[in-house]
Amino acid sequence: MSEVSNPFFNAMEQLDKAAGYISLDERIHTMLKQPDRLIEVAIPVVMDDGTVKIFTGYRSQYNNSLGVYKGGIRYHWNVTVDEVKALSFWMMIKCATVNIPMGGAKGGVIVNPKELSEGELERLSRGYIQKLWMVLGSDKDVPAPDVYTTPQIMGWMRDEFEKIIGKQDPGVITGKSIDQGGSEGRGFSTAQGGAYCTRELAKNMNMIPEETTIAIQGFGNAGSHMARLLSEMGYRIVAVSDSKGGIAINNKQVTTNKLNIDALTEYKARTGSVVGFEGTTEISNDDILTMDVDILVPAALENVITPENAGNIKAKAIVELANGPTTPDADEMLKKMGVVVVPDVLANAGGVTVSYFEWEQNVKGEHWTEADVLTKLEKIMVDAFHEVWSTKEQYKTDMRTAAFIKAVDRVSVKLTETL
Ligand code: GLU
Numbered sequence: 063m064s065e066v067s068n069p070f071f072n073a074m075e076q077l078d079k080a081a082g083y084i085s086l087d088e089r090i091h092t093m094l095k096q097p098d099r100l101i102e103v104a105i106p107v108v109m110d111d112g113t114v115k116i117f118t119g120y121r122s123q124y125n126n127s128l129g130v131y132k133g134g135i136r137y138h139w140n141v142t143v144d145e146v147k148a149l150s151f152w153m154m155i156k157c158a159t160v161n162i163p164m165g166g167a168k169g170g171v172i173v174n175p176k177e178l179s180e181g182e183l184e185r186l187s188r189g190y191i192q193k194l195w196m197v198l199g200s201d202k203d204v205p206a207p208d209v210y211t212t213p214q215i216m217g218w219m220r221d222e223f224e225k226i227i228g229k230q231d232p233g234v235i236t237g238k239s240i241d242q243g244g245s246e247g248r249g250f251s252t253a254q255g256g257a258y259c260t261r262e263l264a265k266n267m268n269m270i271p272e273e274t275t276i277a278i279q280g281f282g283n284a285g286s287h288m289a290r291l292l293s294e295m296g297y298r299i300v301a302v303s304d305s306k307g308g309i310a311i312n313n314k315q316v317t318t319n320k321l322n323i324d325a326l327t328e329y330k331a332r333t334g335s336v337v338g339f340e341g342t343t344e345i346s347n348d349d350i351l352t353m354d355v356d357i358l359v360p361a362a363l364e365n366v367i368t369p370e371n372a373g374n375i376k377a378k379a380i381v382e383l384a385n386g387p388t389t390p391d392a393d394e395m396l397k398k399m400g401v402v403v404v405p406d407v408l409a410n411a412g413g414v415t416v417s418y419f420e421w422e423q424n425v426k427g428e429h430w431t432e433a434d435v436l437t438k439l440e441k442i443m444v445d446a447f448h449e450v451w452s453t454k455e456q457y458k459t460d461m462r463t464a465a466f467i468k469a470v471d472r473v474s475v476k477l478t479e480t481l
């Protein structure tokens with residue numbers, strides 16, 4: 063993997079940049095350059111045909127200065143150790159940016175989950191816990207869903223963990239279904255947090271929802287809910303894409319034209335992709351990034367906005383619902399071009415924030431209403447958005463560096479106590 067496409071290399075560049083702004087203590091800077099603990103495991107799974115296949119799994123526990131390690135588990139064929147490390151670092155920054163008492167961690171398994179039967183997926187998920195249960199727990203490290211992992215997988219993992227330790231610990235994992243002890247609102251909380259950020263951004267940039275066009279790359283859990291929420295708020299979603307390709311509304315210049323997200327969601331559930339939806343033209347997953355829209359929402363994977371395409375971006379603002387979609391070099395270009403980037407560590411922090419609420423409900427034996435959850439989430443997101451915005455103004459920098467400044471400062475106060 064080249065340095066440019068290595069997410070951990072990119073994450074460390076972001077750290078160095080923020081450290082420069084706040085003259086971070088060199089000792090703390092050094093301590094923040096690697097995870098506290100990085101584990102690789104071999105997970106044997108009995109396949110449906112009776113053979114055994116070994117899958118490689120990881121857990122990176124980056125830092126727990128602010129609270130228990132926290133972060134999702136990704137199932138993807140391109141998972142690498144450096145990706146898991148970067149994602150765990152970003153979880154630390156993310157929790158600190160929105161000021162919730164959680165640390166940073168991430169897990170991953172190299173697998174294409176679409177090729178496994180449900181039984182194989184369950185055995186893989188239970189196998190992950192059999193290899194890692196000793197470092198997990200509601201008082202140690204609390205995983206959650208990420209790319210291609212679901213509430214059902216979280217339920218299997220909780221069950222396996224409790225079988226092994228011989229007692230209940232529902233707070234060992236978040237993103238569970240409601241009947242498994244999950245929180246109201248968790249399923250769409252990443253998008254909900256992103257929607258609150260978009261609303262605050264639009265206010266600060268004097269954009270009127272009905273006149274604001276948006277393109278969304280990715281129509282998975284985060285992207286599809288984001289499309290629904292923003293469209294309910296009045297924004298004009300004019301293009302979306304999924305792993306099979308993208309679509310753009312025909313005659314975008316007609317100001318009333320926009321995608322009908324409910325009909326599109328129903329269409330994707332029926333056909334497996336957004337491609338071919340009535341009244342649209344097919345575009346590629348790359349084309350969607352350079353479309354002439356007001357706001358671009360990358361909601362899929364990392365490293366999609368690079369120096370190769372950043373110069374062609376026409377959006378005035380980018381709301382990063384995916385983790386790590388913009389490389390540091392592309393970030394610099396966007397800054398010079400005057401494109402406002404709401405960084406992943408803020409824009410997609412709604413997911414881990416409601417995970418934190420779920421963990422708290424589990425630990426206290428409570429169940430909050432959806433209205434309660436959303437009120438608390440809105441306050442955290444709006445406060446964090448404006449704190450990052452004013453830090454950006456104060457340091458005359460971009461929002462990502464501003465978020466890192468606040469987050470690294472919070473972590474470093476705690477780390478300094480350990481020296
Ligand atoms: N995977 C999500 C993220 O990247 C959620 C993590 C969590 O809820 O712990 O933020």
